[in-house]
Amino acid sequence: MKAAPVAELRRAVTTWGSYSWGYADVGADIYVALGVVVGIAAGAANVAFAFAGIVYVCIGLAYTELAAAYPVAGGGQFFVMRALGDFIGFVAGWAVLLDFTIDIALFAWFTIGYISFLFPWLVTHQLTYFICVLATTAFLTVLNGVGVKQSSRLNELVSVLDVVTETIILVSAFLLVWNPQVLLHTMQTHWPTTENLLKGVSLAIISFVGLESISHAAEETRRPTTVIPRTSVALILTILIFALSYSNLVLGMSPIHLSNGTTVPMFQYVGSTDNNDKAIAVLASQIPGVLGVLFAFYVPMVGALLVLISSNSGVFGASRIAYSMAKFNVLPSWFQRTNAKTRTPLGTIICFSGISVIELVAAYLQGTQAIGFLTDLYAFGAALSYTLVFAALMTLRFTDSVAPRRFKMPWNIPLTVAGRKGDLSLLSVVGMIGIVAILVFTLLTHPIGRIAGPTWVILGIVFYAIYRRKHGMPILRSLKRDWVKLHEHTLTGAGEIEMLDEYRAGVAAERAAANKP
Template identity: 45%
Template structure:
């Protein structure tokens, strides 16, 4: 456990003291498993976001996906660099802690916890809606509860059962969870590829696409397009999952860059291709019916020649499965964020407990899965659970991504000695004595891009503008109470020995070449400082 009230405190720019943990997360994720953790999230996002984006961006939906995808690529490159350099549980929350200090790490962590609990609720719920294709009687079960009419009790019960199953699966350990992702993920990739290829060859009409495109821009509604583009960003949420699993990935400095770059390219191509296919196969107005929004990919599959009816049913089944593995990734990721937040004194050390047998953060898994279940119940009481959960999902993702981009830039300045197996390209070299600082030009562009999306989300998404900041503020109240109780500073950072922790991380990851590079860089720095001091 960590949590000595007599610890020594320092200002925001003072790094912090790594304390050995009684039990660590086991490194049990392979190359394919790491890739599938990310694809589990992003692949499912397409099944949900496609109909939502078309409902608002209309015939300009492919452009909305393109703009969001370009921002996603820049974010993905940042995550690739940071996750390979700092392969520990926590992902964006840990990066913000290292780059921005304790308070920045808390804000990032609270945004990610919101995002992942919504991930659990949203995708488990949509998994149930796709099952509606096979269980219409259960899904159609509705009741009136007090002032709430037509509450979809059947879908809610299905979703709660799925969340309970996923919590059990993740408590048992990463090997079981990762295998679950891998098997279903292969089927998803093959099926999406089949739909896109057959659709473009046999069903796609360039005339229909051109007509819908021209009609949309003839009566262009800028606010609706911007709203749709801000929703399109949820099609690209998933790279965080790879960084969350970095502490449980074998040889992360080698594996993480490979899986991240592959995921960036795969998801970008899938999102653009399927949006272009959709615009040339169906009329976008069908997505004004909310019942079609949640089954958009199955709707496209129905238009395939010869195999349409069969493809629709198979796609519905596959969608239910891929949405389930996305919820599974949410359970995994939120528990790892909580594990990291507990380790660094943002929440109670109680969440840091690792199960003795399975070596997983079982308490965090169970608590945050329960929060996801509560969100399902609350969403079921609203007129549109889809819109409510998607709004919150977009807010959490964009806020977390914004802080990650800021952290990338700042870590280049304050921690230039950590080896970076992968570095975001296009850098401006700044010479500081004998040290070269690489100022990330693409990182700045990415920060401007995701910052703009965050502003758009707050401006156009009423629910996100209210509930999102409320969540962060409520979390801050707990954070302030806990830190005050433990006699820790609220806005300043705890003194930690990041250099010692980084060496321990690289040793645990068996990245001995990088460890040697890091020690040599620190030795060269110390030698230069001594020479400078003697020169005075």
């Protein structure tokens, strides 16, 4: 008799590895968001970051609960499909794919932005600048296409380097150049219009995009149900501390005296179109003394490296998500194919990198609004996918209440909905309201995001409908799947034996209760 196949244990990612996997993605966001948000939200930039930060904490906790309960590579797309079915699952995955393609484009743009701090002539040669951005995208595509894997060690090293660097920047700046009276004065005299404040809030959410990455690595993380809650919470706190600190710092720094004799508030200087693609480097270089001189050389390099890694995470993140979606028949099986020679999903990588190039060209054609175009779409994709993840979390609390959760969002109220017992986290309701508000702000205040974002979703739905129909699969209904077996397999693969026992006992009790006359 043939032995039953044994689940493979792939638990190579350590605690720090899991953290740096997420940090390589989310950690880079503040390098992008700071200049963009202070440029729009002006004296209320700290308020915009605080509002987005509250929503982000809720999203982070929702991801933490779901990723620890379902340690699978699909992340948000899987959670939504598991809770709300194939169609909505596809929409969530498609929104995440939009974010990953924007991630490639936007962060490639900022890689050159930070490099341009060291080579200022790039700023005045816009076409050369843009060619460098395209070359960066091509370089990452080739790198991933030929199978050069992003080194976890590099991630870990850059994460340590960046956390230490940012802490030193913030500590030295708060000690040496920050004044609370300047902060209050800036807030009073430069309070933005309501439209700009709402736009600022919806853009501030981009400084917190990328929590998906921890979920993607969940399948390879050692002891995922214990490690992921810790790394996620640590990531949430680190990023929140940095985002809130930078936004208050930039508003409380003394005005800068330009060479033409004029004086401008620091936030205006950092948020100007000349500087918003290298905001952290500009800010760090304003620290007086040797530190400022050192930072002027060092921070652009660390920034460029971190955003380059983040751009790269967009390339492999997109191929990973597409692979996971194809596995569940919500995308064609073509996305699962690997090239015989390189053993990588070459077609998928080229496909999504190609979409990024189209987005880059579209952005370039917007002139000075290029970054705005990309960030609008980024905010739309994030807000849509996060909204669906909240809906998934709330649903799964009732439809799959037996799945053990080592971490739960706090403030729970026990409820019975349609005969199913479960509980509802009040924090998830707060988060849901917050992210829906941000989605509405995005649609109201971003002229490009309002059109391009929904267009992306509609095109995706058409593509999905054609694919499912062609293969005789339902469009709005879901395919039948044995979720119990799949979850058992996931827990076995993760080595979570105690959780597996708990889950089996829960399922057995649920079935016994259902069979009771």
